[in-house]
Each structure stands twice: as structure tokens, then as C-alpha cells.
Amino acid sequence: MGKVMDRVMRGFFLLCGLVTIACVLVITIYLILSGLPAIAEIGPVKFLFGTTWASTAQDPKYGILPFILTSIYGTFGAILIGVPVGFFTAVYLSKLAPEGVKKVVGFVVSLLASIPSVVYGLVGMLFLVPLIRKVFHLADGASLLAAIIVLAIMILPSIINVSITALDAVPKKYEMGALALGATEYETYFRVSVPAAKSGIMAGVVLGVGRAIGEAMAVMMVAGNVANMPKLFGSVCFLTTAVAKEMSYASGLQKQALFSIALVLFVFIMLINLALRKVMAGGEKTNEK
Amino acid sequence: MKSSVERQRFVKQLLWRSAMYLCTGLTCLILIFLIGYVLVQGVKGLSLHFITSKPSYLTGNIGILPDIVNTVLVLLVSIIVLLPLGVGAAVYLSEYARNYRLVKLIDYAAEILSGIPSIIYGLVGMLFFCQFLKLQTSLLAGSLTLVVMNLPTIMRTTRESLLSVQKGLREGAYGLGASKWRVVRTIVLPECMDGIITGCILSAGRILGESAALLFTAGFAHTLRSFSLSGILGAIRSSGATLTVALYVYAKEQGEFQVAFSIAVILLLLAVLVNLGAEAVKGYYMKKKKV
Incomplete structure (x- = not known):
């Protein structure tokens, strides 16, 4: 009896493990099978x-360059704003903040991460969009800029959390050594700790890129969703929102x-995944030295 | 007298420090503003009637009871399927797997799953669960989509805590002649309870906040069924909006911003509860493991 049970459970656990692989296969196959026919019919060059x-x-046109460029510009903009803010916050929390502050701000960050994207979208739609319209005297504030700001806020938690993990892992003796040699705080943390944690921080940035390029609902609520070529103050459509x-x-x-379009988005995500793996692998190597 | 080099270093130190304070402050301010704004806009729309009635075109009433019920159902079904699957996969990886390449492959698959955006889950969920498995647009199809989405989360937390199970416990049990399943059941699983619970809470948070993956798999109906067993089973097989999807529909398609903000208040409350829960579990088990 015990032996049979043992076999059954081994089979069950193996099955659970294999489900993960099956899911990835199903997703990949379905996207390729359902995505390729249209590309073939329209023509890859014309499509992309x-x-x-x-x-x-009446005479439908399927060119997705506006979506691709909008997604790239939008992600780049979000990184441009989100990374510096996240980076400085992470360094402060990891190196300087007293225990209490660390706990409170840590809670703030994890709360930011768990606010549903539709709530970001809602506040963006009813606060940020009218604000942009007023400040820049536009007809409509729903624009690439609004999307960039919302995305920048949404990727903050990933960047902060991953960077803190990397910064915390820097050996204390490096910092002690630098401080003992008479370096100021900033010289120690930004010239010694940050370079040592470089690959981890990069991983956070790449993760943020993935989050930003894949976000759909919040962006849909603030970007206007017209298939224009990207303009900072124009209504635009991302790959996800398209x-x-x-x-x-x-x-x-x-x-x-x-x-x-989903297939193209998937290819982007896989490329980002590969980049993430590369960055992490590079980090492991330098740590071994 | 300070030399110019020293003054330069002092100024630089000051600049970097203020940058750090500024950015940390900004992060906190964003959250405070978000919460404050949602509360100010949304609390006035909250009432007992609002959360215990269903919408009706005849009376013009808007209530979110159906959406609350749908959310609870999606959460329950997802967790019930997710729990054995995710924990099983983690146990397989750390206790059973002998083939290094298979472990690498499963790890890589989980990594890919965690990077896929929810809109793609929604599309493939629609193709696979709704159309191929003929589940139609239903809460069940939505829940299964969310299971796939959250697999990596619960696998990761369970595995992390499996790593901390003491080797001696396992070896002692094997030494006494226990079979593998018995060791897993009596030693390994109880010892990694914290990881399993944390994984469940984190997944619950993601499920409560998810919308893009549910839009095409679970749909956006606001019907309410009876609370009998057959009513609930029927509800699972039919389409329905969760709170997040309802928020989106009310805000973007119907322009009922007051309703949307009131739902947002509830969602924020749930997010706070989920985070507090995760902290509490972490604290409880940390204390327990220390003792």
C-alpha cells in the first residue's frame, strides 16, 4: 500500500513540474499558430x-509600426523617469535609512506594487490627463506623456526591490574599507557599492522594461488609443492596447x-527575458571573481 | 579653513544626499497622494446598499454585489487549483528531481511564465480555455488563466522555504525507513508552510488586482445567481466581471466615475490587507523559526 502511494505521489509531483513546461509550450504554439497567418497574408514588411x-x-490597412514605436518610446520614457527615482530610493533604503524608515518605506513600496493597474489608470484618467491638458493647453490630455508618467510610477517597485536586494548583497568589507580610507558616504556608496551591485540594478531596470512594455489596462485608460505615430502630446496606441x-x-x-500583434509583443518579451538572463549571468561571474 | 577639494566633496555629498531624500520622499508622496485621492473621491459613494445590491437598468440602481461574488469565486477556484499544482511543482524540483537538465528546463519555463504580460495570458486563455476546451467566456476559464499566471509565484515562495528545511530532519526520517512520500508529507510540507502561505497571499493579491487577463476570459456580466450549490456552480460556468474589470467597465465604457472610485477604495483596502497579511505571516514564522 505504502509503495503504491509512493509511486502515485511521485507521478503527481512530476506532473506538476511538467505543467509549467506545458504551459509555456501551449502559449508559444498558440501565439505562433494564430499570429503567423495574418502576417503571411498582409506581408511581413507591410505589417511590421x-x-x-x-x-x-473600407480598404483596411494593417501597419503596426506606430504601435511598435509607441511601445518603445513609452517604455524608454518610463525608464528615463522611473530609474533615477527608483535608484536613489533604493540606495537610500539599503545604505542610509534607519531601521524604522526602512520598514515604513518598504511597506509603501510593496503597497505601490500591489495597487491594481486599473486604479492607476483611473487616477491617471481623471487627475493626470486633465492636468496635462491644462498645463500644456491641449485639446485632450490623453497622450503618450500621460502613459509615460503612469508607467514610470508602476515600474518603480520592481526597480526599487530588485536594486535593494542587489545593494544589500554587497559585502560589508568593501564599504568598511572605503570608509576607513577616508571616503565620504556618497563616495563609498556610489563609487564602491553601486558598481559592485551593478548587475543586480541592471536586472531591476530590465525587469522594469518588461513590466512597462506589457502593461495594458492602465495605459489603455490614459493614452487615448488612436493609432498615430508616437508624439509626446498626441493620442497614441501601444502594442498591448492595440x-x-x-x-x-x-x-x-x-x-x-x-x-x-500579440506575437510581436511576445517576441519583444522573450528578447527582454534573454537580456535579463544575460545580465544575471554576467553578475554571477563578477561575483565569483 | 577648508580646502577647495574638501568643500567640493562636501557639496557633492550634500547633492547626492538630497537626491536620495527627494526620491524616497517622492515615492512615498505618490502613494499617499494616490490613496488620498481615491479615498476623497470614492468614500462618499460607498454605502451598505452599494455593496449589497445588484445593478438594474430599470431602476438605474448601481450595486456591486455580483462583482464581489465573482471576485470571491475567481479567487477561490484559482487558489484551489493553483495550490496543489504550484506546491507540487516546487516539491518535485527540490525533493524528487534527479535530472539536472529537467530542473533547469522547469526553472526556465517558470521564469518565462513570470515575464509574460497579462494581456497575452488573456488572449491565449481565450483561445485555449474558452474556445479549445469549450469552457466559453466564464469565471472558470478566467480562473484557470490566472492559475497559469500565478504558478511561478507560488513555486518560488515554496521553493525558497523548502531550501531552509533542515537536512537532518529529512535524513533522520529516511534513516528510520520512511518512504519518500511519507517524508514529504510529515516533514517537508509542514516545514515549508510559511512559503506556501506567503505564495497564496501574494497570488491572491495578484488575482484581486488582475484585469487584462480576465477581460477576454471571464467577460463582464453583472448577473447575480442564487447562493445555492447549483447557483454557484452555474455562476462559475458563466461570464462575470470581477471588481477590477467592473471598475474598468464603469470608468471607461460607461463614464460612471463615482462608482469606479468607490470600487477603487475597496480594491485599495484589499491591497492593504494582503500586504499586512503577508507581513504578519513573515513575522510569525520568523519568530517561530528562531525559537
Whole structure:
């Protein structure tokens, strides 16, 4: 009896382990199978580099360059704002903050991470968008800028948490050594600790890139969702929002083209994954030295 | 008299320090503002009637009871499926697996899963669960999609705490002639309870906040069924909006901002509870393990 149970449970645990691989396979296969037909029909060059997306027009055009560029610009903008803020916060929390402050701000950061993206979208839509409209005298504040600001806030927690882990792991003797040689606090932490934690901080940034490029709901609520080429103060559409916005009513080639957009997004995410692995592997090597 | 080098160093130190204070302050201010803004806009719309009634086009009433019920159902179904699957995978990796390459492969798969954006989960969930498995747009299809999404989370937390199980305990049990399953059941699983609970809480947080993956898999109906067993089973098989999806629909499609903010208040409250819960579990087990 015991032996049978043992076998059964071993099989069960193996199955659980294999489910993960199966999920990845299913996702990849489904995306490729449902994404390729439209790309083949439209033509890969026309699809990837076409500058007009008019899926519901009489003579439909399926060019997703505006989405790709918007996603890249939007992510880049979010990184530009989010990384410095996250970086300085992380250094402060890891190296200088007293225990109590560390605990409180740590809680703040984890709370920021767990606020649902629709709540960010809602506040963005009703506070940030009107604010941008007023400040820059626009007809409509729903723009790439609004999306960038919301994304920058949303990626803060990933950047801060990963960077803190990396900074905490820097051997204390490096810092002690620097301080003993007469270096000031800033010289110690920014010239010694930060370079030592470089790969971990980079990993945080790459993780933030992944979060930003994959976010859909919050962006959909603040970016305006018109398929324009990216303009900072113009209404734009990201790769994610292009899919989400039309999915509920699309059919035929239009629907297939949406799956193709998802496939492109998936390729981006896989590239970011590879970059993350590279960064982490590089970090392990330098630590071994 | 300070030399110019010293003064330069002093100024630099001051600049970097203020940058750090500024950024940390900004991070906290963002959260305080977000919470404050949502509370100010949303609390006035909260009432007992609001959370215990269902929307009706006839009376123009807006209530979110169906959305609350849907959220609870999605949460329960997801966790029930997720728990054995995620813990099982973690146990396999740390207790059973002998094949190094298979372990690497499963690890890599989990890493990929954790990086995939929720909108892609939503699309593939729609293709696979709703269409291929013929579950239609239903809470069940939505829950299963969320299971796949949260697998890496619970695997990671469980594995982390499995690592801290003392080797001596395991070896002692094996030495006494216990079979592998018995060791897992009596030693390994009880010892990694903290990781399992933390994983569940973190997953619950993500499930409560998720919207993009549910939009196409669970849909956005506001129907309320009876609370009998058959009613609940029927609800699981039919489409329904969770709180987050309802917020999106009310804000973006219907322009009912007051309702959206009131739902946001509830979501924030849940987020705070989830975080406090995770902290409490961490604290409790840290104390226990020290003793």
C-alpha cells in the first residue's frame, strides 16, 4: 500500500513540474499558430513597417509600426523617469535609512506594487490627463506623456526591490574599507557599492522594461488609443492596447492581425527575458571573481 | 579653513544626499497622494446598499454585489487549483528531481511564465480555455488563466522555504525507513508552510488586482445567481466581471466615475490587507523559526 502511494505521489509531483513546461509550450504554439497567418497574408514588411493602421476602413490597412514605436518610446520614457527615482530610493533604503524608515518605506513600496493597474489608470484618467491638458493647453490630455508618467510610477517597485536586494548583497568589507580610507558616504556608496551591485540594478531596470512594455489596462485608460505615430502630446496606441481595444469586436483578418500583434509583443518579451538572463549571468561571474 | 577639494566633496555629498531624500520622499508622496485621492473621491459613494445590491437598468440602481461574488469565486477556484499544482511543482524540483537538465528546463519555463504580460495570458486563455476546451467566456476559464499566471509565484515562495528545511530532519526520517512520500508529507510540507502561505497571499493579491487577463476570459456580466450549490456552480460556468474589470467597465465604457472610485477604495483596502497579511505571516514564522 505504502509503495503504491509512493509511486502515485511521485507521478503527481512530476506532473506538476511538467505543467509549467506545458504551459509555456501551449502559449508559444498558440501565439505562433494564430499570429503567423495574418502576417503571411498582409506581408511581413507591410505589417511590421507599415505606418497606417486602419483595420475598420473600407480598404483596411494593417501597419503596426506606430504601435511598435509607441511601445518603445513609452517604455524608454518610463525608464528615463522611473530609474533615477527608483535608484536613489533604493540606495537610500539599503545604505542610509534607519531601521524604522526602512520598514515604513518598504511597506509603501510593496503597497505601490500591489495597487491594481486599473486604479492607476483611473487616477491617471481623471487627475493626470486633465492636468496635462491644462498645463500644456491641449485639446485632450490623453497622450503618450500621460502613459509615460503612469508607467514610470508602476515600474518603480520592481526597480526599487530588485536594486535593494542587489545593494544589500554587497559585502560589508568593501564599504568598511572605503570608509576607513577616508571616503565620504556618497563616495563609498556610489563609487564602491553601486558598481559592485551593478548587475543586480541592471536586472531591476530590465525587469522594469518588461513590466512597462506589457502593461495594458492602465495605459489603455490614459493614452487615448488612436493609432498615430508616437508624439509626446498626441493620442497614441501601444502594442498591448492595440490588442485589448479591438479584441472584443474584431473578426476575420482583423482578429488574426490582433493575434499577430500579440506575437510581436511576445517576441519583444522573450528578447527582454534573454537580456535579463544575460545580465544575471554576467553578475554571477563578477561575483565569483 | 577648508580646502577647495574638501568643500567640493562636501557639496557633492550634500547633492547626492538630497537626491536620495527627494526620491524616497517622492515615492512615498505618490502613494499617499494616490490613496488620498481615491479615498476623497470614492468614500462618499460607498454605502451598505452599494455593496449589497445588484445593478438594474430599470431602476438605474448601481450595486456591486455580483462583482464581489465573482471576485470571491475567481479567487477561490484559482487558489484551489493553483495550490496543489504550484506546491507540487516546487516539491518535485527540490525533493524528487534527479535530472539536472529537467530542473533547469522547469526553472526556465517558470521564469518565462513570470515575464509574460497579462494581456497575452488573456488572449491565449481565450483561445485555449474558452474556445479549445469549450469552457466559453466564464469565471472558470478566467480562473484557470490566472492559475497559469500565478504558478511561478507560488513555486518560488515554496521553493525558497523548502531550501531552509533542515537536512537532518529529512535524513533522520529516511534513516528510520520512511518512504519518500511519507517524508514529504510529515516533514517537508509542514516545514515549508510559511512559503506556501506567503505564495497564496501574494497570488491572491495578484488575482484581486488582475484585469487584462480576465477581460477576454471571464467577460463582464453583472448577473447575480442564487447562493445555492447549483447557483454557484452555474455562476462559475458563466461570464462575470470581477471588481477590477467592473471598475474598468464603469470608468471607461460607461463614464460612471463615482462608482469606479468607490470600487477603487475597496480594491485599495484589499491591497492593504494582503500586504499586512503577508507581513504578519513573515513575522510569525520568523519568530517561530528562531525559537
